[in-house]
Amino acid sequence: MKIAILIARILLGLVFFASGIVSLLKLGKMGGMPVDATAFMTLMVAHNYTTFVAxxxxxxxxxxxxxxxxxxxxxxxxPILVNILLFHILFQVPGIITGLVCTVLEVFLIWAYRFSFRGLFAAAPEVS
Known part of the structure; x- marks a missing residue:
């Protein structure tokens, strides 16, 4: 199980680390998207939203x-994964595979580290 957790953690980390660098250095292209998706992404780039996300x-x-x-x-x-999935569901369904794979890795890792998230699901959390 520890090996599966390590592999999932490294794969997901590599995907997001590399995507962050590519987005920050503006190495990616926005070609091949529908008109609405291109308009949406152009607006996000113009207001530096994509830099923050990167x-x-x-x-x-x-x-x-x-x-x-x-x-x-x-x-x-x-939240970034939620936005990736929503973008592909609403604008560009054929590109959703990577988002789904990353979501599966994320959910698996959340389950693996579930004891760290225990306090989030407490009905009456303690206040120090």
Missing amino acids: LIMLIGGLLLLVGRFVPIGLVLLG
Whole structure:
């Protein structure tokens, strides 16, 4: 089980770390998208939203790769995965496979680190 967790953590970390670097350095192209998707992404790039998301992807991916503060990395990457899935469901369904694979890895890692998330599901959490 430890090997499966390590493989999932490194794969997910590599995907997000590399995607963050590519997005920050503006190495990717937005070609081949529907008109609505291109307009949406152009607006996000113009307002530097994608730069912020790329930084979060970079930090979350790095935390997973290093193996320290993995639950924080998973929390950072969760909303990004939701946005990736929504983008592909609403704009570009054929590209959803990578998002689904990353979501499966994320859910598996959340389950593997479930004891770290125990406090989030407490009905009456303690206050110090």
